[in-house]
Amino acid sequence: MSRAFPAPARSAPAAPRPARRPRRAASRAGDLATADAPRGGASSPHRRDPPPPPADDAAHRVVTRRRSCLALALALGAAPPAPLASSPARAAASDVAAAYDGYAATYDRLDASAFATDVLGLDSLRRNLLARASGDVLELGVGTGLNLPGYDASKLSTLTAVDISRGMLAEAEKRAETLPHFARRLGEGGGGETSSSAGGAGDPRPSRNPPSISLSFVLADASRLPFPDASFDCVVDTFSLCVMEDPLAALREVRRVLRPGGAALLAEHTRSAEAPLLAWYQSVTAAPVRATAKGCDWSQDVLGLVERAGFDVRRAEPSLLGLLTTIEATPRP
Numbered sequence: 280m281s282r283a284f285p286a287p288a289r290s291a292p293a294a295p296r297p298a299r300r301p302r303r304a305a306s307r308a309g310d311l312a313t314a315d316a317p318r319g320g321a322s323s324p325h326r327r328d329p330p331p332p333p334a335d336d337a338a339h340r341v342v343t344r345r346r347s348c349l350a351l352a353l354a355l356g357a358a359p360p361a362p363l364a365s366s367p368a369r370a371a372a373s374d375v376a377a378a379y380d381g382y383a384a385t386y387d388r389l390d391a392s393a394f395a396t397d398v399l400g401l402d403s404l405r406r407n408l409l410a411r412a413s414g415d416v417l418e419l420g421v422g423t424g425l426n427l428p429g430y431d432a433s434k435l436s437t438l439t440a441v442d443i444s445r446g447m448l449a450e451a452e453k454r455a456e457t458l459p460h461f462a463r464r465l466g467e468g469g470g471g472e473t474s475s476s477a478g479g480a481g482d483p484r485p486s487r488n489p490p491s492i493s494l495s496f497v498l499a500d501a502s503r504l505p506f507p508d509a510s511f512d513c514v515v516d517t518f519s520l521c522v523m524e525d526p527l528a529a530l531r532e533v534r535r536v537l538r539p540g541g542a543a544l545l546a547e548h549t550r551s552a553e554a555p556l557l558a559w560y561q562s563v564t565a566a567p568v569r570a571t572a573k574g575c576d577w578s579q580d581v582l583g584l585v586e587r588a589g590f591d592v593r594r595a596e597p598s599l600l601g602l603l604t605t606i607e608a609t610p611r612p
Contacts, residue, residue, distance in 0.1 A: 371524060372443060372500050372502070372524045375443060375444075375522060375523075375524065375574060376443045376444050376445070378573070378574065379422075379442075379443070379444035379446065379447050379573075380444050380445060380446035380447070381446070382444075382446075382447075382573060383423065383444060383446030383447045383449065383450050384446070384450070386422065386423050386447070386450070401518075404546055404598065404603065404605060405425070405426055405429055405517055405546060406429045407605070408515070408517065408544050408545075408546050408605050409426055409429040409430050409431070409515065409544075410429075410431055411513075411542070411544055411607065412430060412431070412434065412435065412513045412515055412544060413431075413434040413435065413512060413513060414434075414435070414436055414511075414512030414513055414541075415435075415436050415437045415439075415510070415511045415512050415513070416430070416435055416437065416438045416439070416511060416512065416513045416514070416515060417438075417439045417441065417504075417506070417510070417511040417513070417514045417515070417536065418438065418439070418440045418441065418514075418515045418516070419441050419442075419501045419514065419515070419516040419519060419529065419533070420441070420442055420443075420501065420516055420517070420518075420519025420520075420522075420523075421440035421441060421442050421447070421448070421451050421496070422442060422444075422447045422450075422451065422519065423447055423450035423451055423454060424440070424450065424451030424452075424453075424454035424455060425454075425517075426515065426517060427440075427451070427454055427455055427458055427461065428454075428458060430492070432460040432492050435492045436492075436493070436512075437492065437493045437494075437495075438461070438492050438493070438494045438495075439494075439495050439497060439506075439511070440494065440495070440496050440497070441496075441497045441498075441499050441501065441504070442496075442498065442499075443498070443499070443500050443501070445498055448496050448498060451496060452496055455494060460492055461492050461494040500524075501516075501519075501523055501529040501532060502523065502524065502525045502528035502529045502532060503528075503532070504532045504535075504536055506536045507536075508535055508536065509536070509537065509538045509539070510536045510538070511536055511537055511538065511541060512537075512538055512541050512542070513537075513541055513542050513543075513544060514533045514536065514537055514541070514542075514543050514544070515544045515545075516533075516543075516544075516545050516546075516547070517545075517546040517547075518546060518547060518548060518575075520545065520547045520548075520579075520581065520584075521547065521548045521574075521575040521576045521577060521579060522573065522574045522575050522576075526579065526584055527584055527587060527588055530543075530584055530585060530587075530588035530590070531588045531589065533588070534588055534589045534590060534610045534611075537609075537610050539610070539612075540609065541609065541610065542593075542607055542608070542609055543585070543590060543606070543607070543608045543609070543610075544605075544606075544607055545581070545585070545604075545605065545606040545607075545608070546603065546604070546605045546606075547581045547603070547604055547605075547606070548575060548576075548577040548579075548581075548602065548603060549577075549579065549580065549581040549582065549597075549601070549602070549603065549604045550562070550577075550578050550579060550580050550581075550601075551597075551600055551601030551602055552582075552597065552601050553597060553600055553601035554600050554601060557600060557601070557602070558578075558601075561577055561578040561602075562578050564578075565577070565578040577602070581604055581606065582595055582604065582606065585606055585608050589610060589611045590608035590609065590610060590611055591608060591609050591610075591611050592606060592607070592608045593607045593608060593609060594606065594607040595607075
């Protein structure tokens, strides 16, 4: 008779394991840094996170990004985009003269506007530069005479104002008549054609005020100045180099007419050396900007031109993200 053995007891079914809670997707920069880190703060044996950058490096990157964005914003507002273009051809001197004759009556609406003088700081930039002028001074591209009120009369002996446009010179003479520290002296100017308020040659006329600075206006091309060598202690140019037919020739003429130890004082539009993206944009938009900005080439390397013309640069001060520069230079021996 067989022996009956009891059937082994079945074990109770195991309780179902709770479903793993899905990890929350990392959505912020901080989550990305901690999403894979083990709990409890222990370091993973298979992974090493790079050390955080020094605070000063991080701050530098933030400042650089902001400056680049601001530079691009300024550039986009200054000119329409254009395809890559070579350096634009400059207008002939006669064409520049004719164009600025037409601009003369309304020119100050642009260069003397509140935006130009206050927001862009052009008025302060001009005055800081003109405060360094002394002795016998030549100003190139005097235009409508915006610089005339900024000269320190106690430092100047004479002032000769040159422009290629007869219309601009007429406007400058009108402004000079409102300034008591100038005595107009016409009929001189080293061989150039002097202008009168009527736009032609004239005879010397006495000033109504006691003369402190002898002032003369000369119609001439800056690249062919009608003055002997070593005629001036100082040559000033503000924002006219960009419209000249041959700016390098003009700077070489500046060097020729300066006396030994004299100074060239320049405030100019230039290619930015502070923001590479902005400098690239200046280059590719040079042609349309010239067409819409009274012939100004805002992409030229002014510092390079000054050095090529035979000057030693004593001081160069960029402003407005490098779009503008003021330069003080002396003729190289």
